[in-house]
Amino acid sequence: MQSTRSQKAEIQWSQKDGVILLKSLGNWTIDGLRDVAETLERFSRVSRDVSIQWDVSGVGRVDSAGMLLFIRYCDRLKANRCSIKIIGARSEHEKMYRLLRRYTPRYSEARPALFSYFLRPLNTIGRGFVAFLLDIMTFFPFIGENFLDLISSLLHPHSIRFGAIVKNIEEAGVRAIPIVVLTSFLIGVVIAYQGAVQLKKFGANIFIVNMIALSITRELAPVVTAIIMAGRTGSSYTAQLGVMKLTEEIDAMRTMGFDPHRFLVLPRITALMITLPLMIFLSDIIGIAAGMFISNIHLHISYAEFLHRLQNVLAVRHLWIGICKGPFFAWLIATVGCFRGLQVSKNAESIGHYTTISVVNAIFLVIACDAVFSVIFTELGI
Amino acid sequence: MSDTIITVSDVVTQFGKNRVHDGINLTVHQGEIYGLLGGSGSGKSTLLKEMIMLLRPQSGEIKVFGQDLSRISQDRAAVLRHRWGVLFQEGALYSSLTVEENVGIKLREYTDLPPKLIRDIVRMKINMVGLPEEAAVLYPSELSGGMVKRAALARALAMDPELLFLDEPTSGLDPVGAEAFDNLILELRGILGLTVVMVTHDLDSIWTVVDRFSVLGEKRVIAEGTLKEVIENPHPIVRQFFGGARGRIRSRDGK
Numbered sequence: 349m350q351s352t353r354s355q356k357a358e359i360q361w362s363q364k365d366g367v368i369l370l371k372s373l374g375n376w377t378i379d380g381l382r383d384v385a386e387t388l389e390r391f392s393r394v395s396r397d398v399s400i401q402w403d404v405s406g407v408g409r410v411d412s413a414g415m416l417l418f419i420r421y422c423d424r425l426k427a428n429r430c431s432i433k434i435i436g437a438r439s440e441h442e443k444m445y446r447l448l449r450r451y452t453p454r455y456s457e458a459r460p461a462l463f464s465y466f467l468r469p470l471n472t473i474g475r476g477f478v479a480f481l482l483d484i485m486t487f488f489p490f491i492g493e494n495f496l497d498l499i500s501s502l503l504h505p506h507s508i509r510f511g512a513i514v515k516n517i518e519e520a521g522v523r524a525i526p527i528v529v530l531t532s533f534l535i536g537v538v539i540a541y542q543g544a545v546q547l548k549k550f551g552a553n554i555f556i557v558n559m560i561a562l563s564i565t566r567e568l569a570p571v572v573t574a575i576i577m578a579g580r581t582g583s584s585y586t587a588q589l590g591v592m593k594l595t596e597e598i599d600a601m602r603t604m605g606f607d608p609h610r611f612l613v614l615p616r617i618t619a620l621m622i623t624l625p626l627m628i629f630l631s632d633i634i635g636i637a638a639g640m641f642i643s644n645i646h647l648h649i650s651y652a653e654f655l656h657r658l659q660n661v662l663a664v665r666h667l668w669i670g671i672c673k674g675p676f677f678a679w680l681i682a683t684v685g686c687f688r689g690l691q692v693s694k695n696a697e698s699i700g701h702y703t704t705i706s707v708v709n710a711i712f713l714v715i716a717c718d719a720v721f722s723v724i725f726t727e728l729g730i
Numbered sequence: 731m732s733d734t735i736i737t738v739s740d741v742v743t744q745f746g747k748n749r750v751h752d753g754i755n756l757t758v759h760q761g762e763i764y765g766l767l768g769g770s771g772s773g774k775s776t777l778l779k780e781m782i783m784l785l786r787p788q789s790g791e792i793k794v795f796g797q798d799l800s801r802i803s804q805d806r807a808a809v810l811r812h813r814w815g816v817l818f819q820e821g822a823l824y825s826s827l828t829v830e831e832n833v834g835i836k837l838r839e840y841t842d843l844p845p846k847l848i849r850d851i852v853r854m855k856i857n858m859v860g861l862p863e864e865a866a867v868l869y870p871s872e873l874s875g876g877m878v879k880r881a882a883l884a885r886a887l888a889m890d891p892e893l894l895f896l897d898e899p900t901s902g903l904d905p906v907g908a909e910a911f912d913n914l915i916l917e918l919r920g921i922l923g924l925t926v927v928m929v930t931h932d933l934d935s936i937w938t939v940v941d942r943f944s945v946l947g948e949k950r951v952i953a954e955g956t957l958k959e960v961i962e963n964p965h966p967i968v969r970q971f972f973g974g975a976r977g978r979i980r981s982r983d984g985k
Contacts, residue, residue, distance in 0.1 A: 377890070378837070378841055378843070378889060378890055379840075379841060381841075381843055381847070382842045382843060382844070385843065385844050385847055386844075389844075411890035411922070412851065412854065412855075412890050412922070413837075413841075413843065413847070413851050413890065416847070416850055416851055416854055417847060420847070420850060440921075443920075443921050444921055444922075447917070447921045448854060451854050451857040451858040452850075452854055452857070693871065694871040695825040695869070695870070695871040696825060697825050697826050
């Protein structure tokens with residue numbers, strides 16, 4: 349069986365008193381058709397208004413790819429007003445021919461017009477924009493539903509899922525302490541080092557305290573912690589809810605009368621809104637400590653000196669400004685995470701897709717929100 | 731019709747302490763539609779997986795196209811894999827590809843045919859299994875259960891295999907669809923000279939399409955042969971199968 353497979357398909361063509369003779373040889377099977385296809389393509393392009401005799405008696409095995417090739421070019425030649433006579437076809441070939449004829453797709457050479465290639469970017473942009481609008485149009489009802497659930501929870505405090513909230517706080521907060529500590533420490537180190545080099549030039553070493561204290565408490569700690577949370581907790585919210593959507597657990601909950609918003613979404617949002625401010629406070633402490641440590645090593649500012657200066661410089665409102673951003677960031681991250689999780693559709697691939705989108709959205713929204721805060725605080729003069 | 735395509739001899743399969751097969755023997759001949767029948771948990775699908783080299787039996791020998799699967803080289807195994815097509819129970823279509831891409835994936839990877847011809851072949855196979863033309867551009871998640879089955883069959887047939895393995899091809903199809911599917915398999919067998927091995931529960935399929943089959947039970951083959959031969963078998967499991975209400979109606983109405 350192997351040896352017959354390797355006999356390649358061939359086609360020969362010759363001319364005899366105005367009649368073109370085509371002769372097919374070999375096995376017309378899927379693994380050896382390339383050359384024949386090319387020959388036939390060339391042949392069909394040049395042949396018009398001729399009569400053709402196609403001798404297929406030399407053909408061995410034929411599979412559907414081979415037969416389809418034959419059918420394709422028969423049709424093409426007929427369209428070129430050639431008359432075709434087929435000789436030497438065996439009965440199994442005819443059977444196959446009839447079967448494939450029944451199922452042959454309507455032969456179409458239609459290509460998109462050149463013009464449409466230029467329109468394609470516009471099409472993509474348009475579709476993207478519509479998808480974006482649809483996203484927003486589904487996001488607002490989601491927020492609204494959430495808000496109503498929040499109100500009804502507050503009116504019936506016994507229905508609040510405290511267990512779920514605590515569990516989520518542990519997951520999003522306690523378990524994130526190592527990574528938040530490490531990242532904040534490194535941020536403190538980086539800021540202290542970068543600042544130290546510049547300040548040394550002016551002999552203004554002690555101002556390193558102002559720089560570290562204000563930048564970390566007002567901006568860096570909230571934003572960096574929020575970004576970590578977006579990557580760590582926001583993505584896990586999307587994946588968790590996505591899997592539950594995929595396995596129809598969420599539908600099951602609905603049929604049993606457990607509102608997924610109340611049981612899944614609200615505890616997660618609440619938990620993160622409690623956790624993030626606490627994490628920001630932790631991050632403040634670690635970041636400033638790291639700055640103090642580096643100042644001591646690099647600029648020889650003693651710890652006592654640093655702390656004394658810190659008490660004068662760091663008014664408590666700076667700390668509060670940073671911490672107050674926490675719940676807003678947390679709300680954005682958790683809401684987007686849950687929203688994207690519930691958008692997951694039937695296939696497993698979409699979990700990955702929506703998890704990515706959720707993290708990207710959350711980080712962008714955190715930074716955008718932070719920019720808004722900056723403007724507001726500056727205008728208010730705090 | 732007498733060439734043997736698959737020989738299974740003395741196959742023993744064990745998962746941990748659980749012995750699934752204890753000396754399975756059967757043969758599949760060229761050009762026939764062979765059924766593997768048995769209750770849930772009788773190891774039909776496991777046996778099928780052993781035939782397509784997804785699982786390896788603890789002992790015993792499985793020969794496909796005369797080659798012993800336990801001692802086959804990588805290259806020969808690759809050639810062998812091109813000569814058969816497999817339809818999985820749940821279709822196992824690649825979810826990131828459209829139906830058209832799913833059906834054409836082996837053609838694109840393993841042959842050097844011009845893309846236009848590949849597209850024609852793919853469309854033809856999609857037509858052949860009875861899917862509407864619009865289905866070609868859909869993703870598996872957008873298809874109904876029956877359409878997934880059909881698309882998966884089109885994919886299994888894409889390379890014109892000589893041997894086709896079907897794992898419960900008609901389960902999950904409505905009766906009309908199941909009958910059409912059976913007829914399609916019969917027709918393809920007639921024209922393409924296919925040999926088909928199918929795992930099935932469907933008594934209708936056994937009556938209408940299967941030429942020969944074996945009944946698995948008690949970890950071995952308890953009956954093998956044509957319907958007439960098997961139905962005469964006095965073994966209690968065979969009796970249960972064909973003596974139950976569903977089986978009786980079929981036997982009374984005849985073929």
